């Protein structure tokens with residue numbers, strides 16, 4: 001033990017170390033510190049003792065400590081064990097790994113891994129000090145002069161250039177920067193590039209923070225140089241565009257690293273989160289090479305970077321589950337395919353049941369799971385605890401375990417998908433903001449950005465919480481509400497098994513997963529917090545919302561009751577980030593009313609789990625005109641015009657979010673935003689005891705309480721007893737034996753008029769609708785595969801005029817299908833007249849007796 005080099009008084013003040021230190025060895029390097037490798041018990045640590053020169057260099061050891069802690073939380077820096085004052089000594093855990101050599105640092109895959117680590121740092125939080133290289137150089141010059149030093153001859157000229165650069169460069173939101181990115185400070189632990197030595201860290205410009213990154217290699221190939229030159233060129237163009245000609249920066253443009261957008265592309269994808277990158281990846285896999293993705297800031301700088309990264313597969317229908325299963329299949333091979341580690345950990349998932357009702361839900365899910373090909377098994381409370389030893393089983397009746405679920409690193413996923421897309425020929429441009437869309441009568445035509453315009457056949461809006469803003473550029477409204485969603489990162493005193501499955505406890509509204517430094521715990525609050533309703537700031541990228549502890553408190557109490565170790569845990573951070581939610585908690589996918597303009601957004605905190613399958617389905621949709629599986633539940637056409645009202649959309653989305661973990665029985669009715677659309681008979685039906693349900697915003701009687709006669713047989717129990725009334729049987733019997741009057745005002749009604757109307761409908765319908773005026777024809781409209789797209793009746797009102805009545809929930813879909821095929825020469829007019837017509841229908845064997853006295857028309861079969 002070479003205690004002579006390291007003051008034992010420092011070691012003894014590290015909590016738990018007094019008298020325990022086994023070995024101390026000096027480590028090489030370090031101008032501003034002396035570093036020691038210290039062995040305590042079986043663990044190895046690094047102790048950094050500041051050198052006295054640090055003060056002259058403006059190093060603040062407390063800031064170094066703050067930054068080191070944040071870097072550790074981000075999984076990039078080593079774990080911080082202690083900070084000993086007044087010496088400012090920092091104790092961290094030793095990271096076993098390989099140095100990143102000068103040669104290795106130039107490899108593209110290594111550059112991506114370093115970029116990935118840096119991105120995590122930029123997103124991990126704030127320290128109390130800023131760092132500006134401009135100010136640092138000024139301060140060093142002053143210090144040197146004060147100490148009798150001489151400044152180099154080139155200093156004055158360099159200072160002038162620095163001043164010009166500082167003026168021309170637009171300020172970026174400050175992020176945590178390391179500011180000393182020598183490759184000697186990188187350690188490759190096999191999974192992540194870890195970064196040590198945070199003494200120069202501070203809040204600053206992420207690009208300028210890379211400026212030491214070109215040490216050790218030719219600048220044109222190096223990460224720091226590449227990114228820095230990109231930014232400088234980008235900003236220089238801006239300066240020139242602003243009329244600041246003569247800027248010294250103009251010359252930098254020749255370095256060839258700026259944004260040069262193509263004039264045209266087959267597909268332009270807007271948004272560089274997991275959504276956009278997955279679509280780009282899958283388009284190139286299907287052979288479409290002419291794909292451009294534009295991102296207004298950096299890849300993964302939207303909701304993607306602050307995701308908790310859980311990947312669960314079981315959903316309510318087979319096609320939705322298939323989407324998630326496709327994701328899992330993709331995530332397990334992406335690293336081999338792209339060289340970028342997405343951190344995929346297939347540890348399995350547990351879903352607990354703490355009530356009989358919940359157990360019944362799990363049993364049903366296990367049945368669905370099996371029919372979907374998912375190996376979901378039901379386990380008892382003890383087995384659940386064996387798999388997740390941190391939990392107590394109080395109240396737990398059982399659990400469902402799905403071994404193929406897991407979690408991953410969301411930013412890594414987006415970067416890997418982007419890399420795969422690039423390798424397949426896609427071009428990805430960061431720092432390019434879409435400002436407008438040009439639409440012609442035929443459809444989308446051009447994407448206008450702050451760097452120029454791109455002609456495009458297909459445009460995909462993958463803008464996450466910003467998707468409504470992008471849709472508005474095409475005159476469309478999309479029902480997305482950004483919600484502040486939170487999870488906690490905590491370190492706990494108990495050891496956490498490496499293969500700890502993810503765990504959801506829906507009765508307590510919380511979920512858990514392991515993280516490099518502890519546990520992640522999040523959930524769905526009963527009091528959700530919508531955010532950004534009057535617009536989102538143009539610079540809201542790489543940013544989180546302030547921690548909202550009062551709102552999170554009930555969830556954390558629930559979490560402690562299930563995982564008691566959390567009570568004595570150390571909170572590392574409460575992540576609060578906005579995510580795009582929809583009024584029914586399903587994705588928004590498909591082609592919009594503007595031909596060629598697609599939407600893929602509103603992932604409702606399942607975007608990471610769904611990105612892989614979603615990207616594949618969207619690529620199929622774009623290339624083949626359909627997604628290849630029944631995605632009606634995610635089809636954006638499922639939402640009618642009532643969702644143009646933000647108040648209504650907000651009410652629905654808030655209700656759906658707050659009841660996310662509840663058991664959702666079939667035929668469940670939502671309450672928020674009701675009543676919205678009323679038939680003229682509404683008041684009368686209410687008077688008659690109608691119990692209303694809602695469809696596409698319309699209030700419709702589900703049954704009349706006055707008809708509820710207790711059944712002769714037993715009432716159903718459990719699952720089947722929900723949303724059930726004995727009135728249903730009475731009303732059914734009355735209609736079958738006598739007659740029943742139905743208000744069908746909610747049915748969607750569409751008028752088709754014009755000289756081309758007959759030809760248009762004859763082409764789309766599979767039945768012959770060229771019938772005499774007054775005749776009603778039941779027909780379908782078929783897609784290319786012969787599958788049914790629309791199913792309705794067509795009444796011939798006149799030679800050139802037809803009236804279509806279709807299902808309440810299908811109006812929007814059927815309108816979109818017809819408008820997609822509508823001739824562009826103006827010969828056919830299509831109009832939604834649903835709200836202007838009421839409709840009553842009467843059925844049953846006694847109908848003629850009831851209606852005949854009301855009309856002079858002979859209603860007999862003979863007449």
Ligand SMILES: Cc1cc2nc3c(=O)[nH]c(=O)nc-3n(C[C@H](O)[C@H](O)[C@H](O)COP(=O)(O)OP(=O)(O)OC[C@H]3O[C@@H](n4cnc5c(N)ncnc54)[C@H](O)[C@@H]3O)c2cc1C
Pocket residue numbers: 270271272273274275276294295296297298299300301302303304305306307308309310311410432433434435462463464465466467470485486487541575576577578579600601602603604605606607608609610
């Ligand atoms: C706290 C939290 C926890 C979560 N946990 C999970 C989880 O455990 N599992 C899971 O599956 N999902 C989770 N999610 C959800 C998941 O993170 C998102 O669904 C997903 O990241 C959304 O990806 P996206 O590509 O749609 O959006 P984003 O990542 O937001 O990407 C959209 C991009 O579009 C860009 N853009 C916007 N406007 C323009 C423009 N005009 N021009 C150019 N570019 C533009 C933005 O800059 C942005 O980068 C969580 C979300 C949050 C907030």
